Structures are given as C-alpha cells and as structure tokens.
Amino acid sequence: MKKQWFLALAADVVVVIVFAAIGRRSHGEATALAGLATTAWPFLTGLAIGWAATFALYRDKFDAYLVVPTGILVWLSTLVVGMLARVISGQGTAFSFILVAGTFLALFLVGWRAVFRLIESRTGPAR
Structure with missing residues (x-):
C-alpha cells in the first residue's frame, strides 16, 4: 500500500464516528463513550x-483515495455490514434510517475522495 493510506483510513473512521455521534444526538441519547461505541461498532x-475487501481485490493497484473502487466498496460495505450487524445485535434498522445512513455515508465516505481528486487534478499530486 502506498500514498499514506492510513490518513484515508483515519478519515473514514472519523466519518463513521461523526455519523454515530450525530445520530445519537439527534435522538437525544446520552453522549457517553459507551453509547457512542454501541452505535458505531456495526459501521466500523x-x-x-x-x-x-478492497485491498484484497485490488492489492496490486490499491489506492485508498480512489472514488471507484475504494470509496464505493467501502461505502457499501460500511452500510450493508453495519445494518446487518445492527439487526444481529438487536439495534433498530427502520427503512428511513437505512436511507439516512446510506446517504450520509455515501456523501462523506465517497464525497471526501471526490473532493480530494478534484483538488488533486487542479493542483497536482499532494501525496
């Protein structure tokens, strides 16, 4: 792996934690670290x-900053596995929540990569 993949991973982790924190706050749930962990772990x-999976599939040409395939695969996996883990653990998965989660996670897991690529295309490689 090349090009400071750990920064991209850290950005993705922050996105998921912020998603969980916003969700807990919007429902008036306690902001305790344990509650945040309970909400975030399925998506993490x-x-x-x-x-x-992305690294295994694209080992020779893996780039953590690509919208396709990395951003899309990471987004879909985060959403699908996250929802399945919520079902298994007895947490809610209302249809409206799936839509909100899918939209937020797509916007930010794929979105930051798209913005990064746009900036990189205008200024040259930054990594």
Whole structure:
C-alpha cells in the first residue's frame, strides 16, 4: 500500500464516528463513550471489512483515495455490514434510517475522495 493510506483510513473512521455521534444526538441519547461505541461498532466493522475487501481485490493497484473502487466498496460495505450487524445485535434498522445512513455515508465516505481528486487534478499530486 502506498500514498499514506492510513490518513484515508483515519478519515473514514472519523466519518463513521461523526455519523454515530450525530445520530445519537439527534435522538437525544446520552453522549457517553459507551453509547457512542454501541452505535458505531456495526459501521466500523463494515468499514474494516470494506477496507480489507478492497485491498484484497485490488492489492496490486490499491489506492485508498480512489472514488471507484475504494470509496464505493467501502461505502457499501460500511452500510450493508453495519445494518446487518445492527439487526444481529438487536439495534433498530427502520427503512428511513437505512436511507439516512446510506446517504450520509455515501456523501462523506465517497464525497471526501471526490473532493480530494478534484483538488488533486487542479493542483497536482499532494501525496
């Protein structure tokens, strides 16, 4: 892996944690660290699986900053595995929540990569 992949991973982790924190706050739930961890772990698990799958599939040409395939695979894995883990653990998965989660995670997991690529195309490689 090249090009400071750990910064991209850190950005993705921050996105998932912010998503969980915003969700807890919007529902008036306690902001305790344990509550945040309970909300975030299914999506962090999906994120980890998405990263591992993307790296395994594209090992020779893996780039953590690509919208396609990395951003899309990481987003889909975070959403699908996250929702399945929520079901298994007895957490809610209302249809409206799936839509909100899918939209937020797409906007930010794929979005930051698209913005990065746009800036990079105008200024040259920054990594």
